[in-house]
Amino acid sequence: MDYTKLSKEISYALRHAPWEYELELDEEGFVPVEQLIHALNESGEYKETITKDDILHIIETSEKKRHELKGSRIRALYGHTVPSHIRKEPVVPPDILYHGTSHKAYEIIKNGGLKPMSRQYVHLSTDTDTAVRVGKRRDKKPVILMVDAKRAYADGVIFYGSGYEKVILADHVPAEYLNIYL
Numbered sequence: 001m002d003y004t005k006l007s008k009e010i011s012y013a014l015r016h017a018p019w020e021y022e023l024e025l026d027e028e029g030f031v032p033v034e035q036l037i038h039a040l041n042e043s044g045e046y047k048e049t050i051t052k053d054d055i056l057h058i059i060e061t062s063e064k065k066r067h068e069l070k071g072s073r074i075r076a077l078y079g080h081t082v083p084s085h086i087r088k089e090p091v092v093p094p095d096i097l098y099h100g101t102s103h104k105a106y107e108i109i110k111n112g113g114l115k116p117m118s119r120q121y122v123h124l125s126t127d128t129d130t131a132v133r134v135g136k137r138r139d140k141k142p143v144i145l146m147v148d149a150k151r152a153y154a155d156g157v158i159f160y161g162s163g164y165e166k167v168i169l170a171d172h173v174p175a176e177y178l179n180i181y182l
């Protein structure tokens, strides 16, 4: 089984295009896991039949927790671009958070702050390693921003838990709370 391909397709279905799989996300982003498995098996893309154990394997072995299986339901924890709003729980953030981005984007971010762009939320990391990895998707030598989340939170910026402790979400982080870390 090509687990990387399967994991990417599950992310695609649950973050971006559930309707292509005849799935409907509830307000927390969950769908019945059996419906997802059925749609994946119907696609004819996979030689072996996909089972719930394959999904469990992906969730348990992935270096980043991207999906959550809760009882008979599964969801993507973050990264959504679907038009329907995915509800996340507000949290008190750690004092410092990080965001990895490109030099090009930074030129805009340094004035306008961090915006969700095509996703529903801004994605922040609790550690620099994750921020570097995220930034490297866009720039060989990414800019790593340090977010003064303590002050932002005190000033009323709302942060949300993703369900994965290393990824914290926000609606918008104004530039005054950002500093270059690296």
Ligand code: HQG
Pocket (backbone or CB within 6 Å): 064, 066, 079, 100, 101, 102, 105, 106, 108, 109, 112, 113, 114, 115, 116, 117, 118, 119, 122, 123, 134, 135, 138, 167
């Ligand atoms: C940038 C992946 C211009 C932002 C990752 C980023 C993450 C701005 C890009 C998760 C801006 C959006 C999300 C502004 C922000 N003007 N550019 N005002 N504000 N940007 O992919 O955070 O591993 O939507 O810096 O690991 O890179 O695939 O967000 O460069 O956790 O599971 O606009 O997605 O998850 O890019 O990544 P993205 P992201 P996976």
